[in-house]
Amino acid sequence: MPYLLVELSNITSVISGSMVFIALPWLALEITGSAASAGALVALTSIPGIFFGPILGTLIDRIGRRISGFISEVLTALTILLIPVVHSSIEISFALLVALALGRAIVSPASSTARKSIIPDVAGPSGLSLERANSIHEAVFATGFAIGPAVAALFIGLIGPFDVFYVVACFSTLSATALFFVRTKESRGDGVSETGSLLQDTVLGAKTILKTPAVLLGLSFVMTLAMVYLPTEMVVLPAHFNALDYAEGLGILISTMAGASVVGALLFERLQKTFKYSTILKFG
Template structure:
């Protein structure tokens, strides 16, 4: 069947991209705030952060194969629709008066199951949307990352505003609408899309996963890089999912929490855009050391829990120092796939 392409395909993809970024940014500060508000227990907030990380560990490795077999638009739209429903469960639970810690944890973990698939499927759609819109893929990639970062930056501020005005439940209601908009935008795209060749050759699903694992293991620097990223992410996670929310919830300052999280995201955007120039002047190992040391040094003063203004300044510096990491990681992955 002939597909009539849309010049607006890339715009529609970016509507979904920004909407999802905002929605995830809202959830990032609203869930721990809700737990602390209902239980006054940082330990439970930490437990929830650990539980929410588990779905990504098990889902992420199979997402690529799922997209190859089901389709990029279908996986993206279905993932966002299910995310919308999982967030609506918070609203339903509150209306019914049953929203305690265990239901909050269950709904949060359920939502975390769908995020990796939607995020990956949208990135996989970039070449299709670029082709339909007559745009170079490299340019489309850069704009896609930039728009997602903007959404991720706006999300915490929007979440903080919702908490201040109407409480966490208003934030969840708005988030469900953002996920629904993302699903509708991707579903309305008309692009050339076909299943991967290995699907047509009936390669077994888990054989493909094992093949990818062997390729990664064969590149020792990238493999060590991946393990290092996993460990650093695990160590940092309690900071923005437990420590920051606990501090600002104790001050009843949702706006302060939103400002800090948005400052980190804004810093990441600045650092990421600076990567191109930095990469021309610095070798990858040197740049990696600067990223790790710089972000660590900028993060340390926040451990003293200073005033909100100083908090925001160091949050921005932390994000800016860390910003080149993702482009650096992408470059390593691309060199593996093209080497």
């Protein structure tokens, strides 16, 4: 049961996040008519992750994984609700949209990290090996990423680029609710600290990454891929389909791309029985 609740939180959170991937650049294009502005929005909202990313793990260990994820999802829902609520009172400029989007970007990353961290704690009680639990988790993540863009495109067409964020907030609320009911004994967290200092714990984590070549290489690979993939998905494609006034086409394309990753995630469990992790990473 705890694992099922974590995965329910996982898929609803990812649907919410992948809807934002479509809706925010689309809204920026609606407000400014400029692909450059949409690109600037994407770039600016990535900054909080760069600065706060290194301390997320430390904070999650101190506060607790379930509680961290719950708080993050609640704050994500509240910050994303501000977009349609503010729009109902005043006209949202591009600068105001950036400010509101930055609020979400600051609070949202912790939920994904917390859910990933709690998998070892809920896999065993659910009768799953860690490899199988991780494989399912990634497949559920990819499924949510496939569903979200299609849902966003549908509701942009039905209720408009501002009110679609009400739907986004609903999915974040569902995610928070699922995490709230998770009951498990966490192997770390609840105030556990290795040094007694938040700053020292963060520095220790950074040093561990730098001293572990495989982790450092994997992190560098993911960051490089993100630099190529995210601008394409969040700027180039929305600009193209916005010019065509075809939100549904954008949703279908992104969902199809994400659907392919579901297959890869499900194959991981079988592949890891035959190949080493390093081999899978190299070919992946």
